[in-house]
Amino acid sequence: MRKELKGIAASKGIAVAKVYKLQEVDLTIEVPSEVVVTEEISKLETAMSATLSQLDEIKAIALNKLGEEEAQVFDAHKLILEDPELIGQVKAKIENENKDAATAIMEVTDFFVMMFEGMDDEVFKGRASDIKDVRKRFVANVLGRKIPALSTINEEVVIVAEDLTPSETSQLNKEVTLGFVTNIGGRTSHSAIMARSLEIPAVVGTGNVVEMANDGDIILIDGLDGNVILNPTSDEIASYQEKAAQFEEEKKLWQEFKDKPTVSKDGYHTELVANIGTPNDLEGVINNGAEGVGLYRTEFLYMDSTELPSEEVQFEAYKKVLETMAGKPVVVRTLDIGGDKELSYLKFPEEMNPFLGYRAIRLCLDRDDIFRVQLRALLRASVFGNLKIMFPMIATLQEFRDAKKILFEEKENLIAEGFQVSDDIEIGIMVEIPSTAMMADTFAKEVDFFSIGTNDLIQYTMACDRMSEKISYLYQPYNPAILRMVRNVVNAANAEGKWAGMCGEMASDPIAIPLLLGMGLHEFSMSATAVLPSRLQIASLSKSEIEQAIDEVLNLSTADEVEQFVKERLM
């Protein structure tokens, strides 16, 4: 059946392929009326070997894509599966208590899960999730149900899901995943950001694509305008192929700007840099001619792991990014976890408002044992390139001073231990909390740079949860309140001879770009794919002309008036 859906265009491009539904596997057990012990034992053994070979397959992929350390997790999973205690108890339950295989596995593993969850040590608590992971696969195999495994997809598909978690997105294989479409989310949700960094088309927030699509349907997604068509006609496919060809043409035009500096029509130079999540994103950074990395989100190192990543693992990742960027600036944001980003192996308090709670620098200052490992890895990597360190979610000057103090302590420790550490590391902060935007003049005396994180700054200034679709009208980047704050931050930086950048989605928004240029923003950090179109746009703008109009824009009353003004006069 042909159906049209409308969502939010999250990542540019067009894809047509088979639907691959990413759904939690149904593990409801139908207990047979009469349990035949020999049958259950043979089911158990078949499922066991199936699970082992699946784990081998996933491990091989992880080894290839993520490296030795990450792949070892699957060895642990295999050992859990083959554990003599575990399997012995499961068999005993089948033989002595007449349980079916699936129920026996659930009951035995429940005992171990409870035991691990009850431990005081956070690292061991995390093992409960490993056991749950293994048993999900094991029980699904006993029941003959398929577990969706993104990393093992081997034909071209478009993924259809309620939402994609960061760790799911990191498993995506670009070769076969032509795009994805989700029920929930907006332009700034993590799945959307990841799609842009992977450079695959995506449409998010369709509301009901999961309910509408079936495995095997053909789906067309248009990440340029947010259109989705299930089982499109051949005419529709042809007309979208034309649209895709036009998009490719446009991309070619952008390519002409690849190795050029970013200069406005009247000769003002700004820096266009890219946001990355992992070293794998560097290819896109280079291919799109970014002048550096403006935001390296280090939380993926933590989220893609089953335990706190060691100093060595982190050092290797940072070193790789710095070396690949070959002297171009790399701004690394220290761990920004909490809010909607949790770690299976670290306990977070239950809070009414996690976005206003224990997260990012707040967590790092409280748990400086975790923070110091990251800072040491960064400091050691600093000699391999042009490193700048940035602290997230700074609300008070005291937090910045405390974080900086810990950084300097670790620097001294490393030097005492005989390591080399660069002396030219700039230390800056994210400006994403209104208190910090208001106090920018005071901060500017102590920090080396600002990077305005508009996704959170808008959410906090407007008191608008950016994941809540009912109030999405309040998410207003062009609201004069936001623009005035941005100007305040840029002016504060200028007054002290520091620099101010922006690493939120707003930095690549064609409506916002003229205003940011006019205010004198020094650095624009965005998804790699946005760099070239933004460079093209800036080349067509005159900074001095826009500068004249900035006061007028900031005195407009509403976001709509601002948008209209820009469209009529500044584009």
Place this chain on the structure above:
Amino acid sequence: MNKSFVITDPVGLHARPATLLVNEAGKFASEAKIVVEGKEANLKSIMGVMSLAISNGVEFEVVTEGDDAAEALNAIAEVITTNNIGEAK
């Protein structure tokens, strides 16, 4: 045969080092167990080893029993020290 160690891995005997030990113990016919603070676990069982939740600085003993007990103990000790899991007491 037995030998005592103290954990030096800062996060304790967690999944990765436990995996290495269980893999090594599995290569031998001898029984192998780990004893800590009066509790013990089968060193060929990852769940058993991890359920002891041995954290940094804790002392433990590896006990092997069987025909190749000496080889097993040496091999396990080697894994413990070369992977910085712990050091001999």
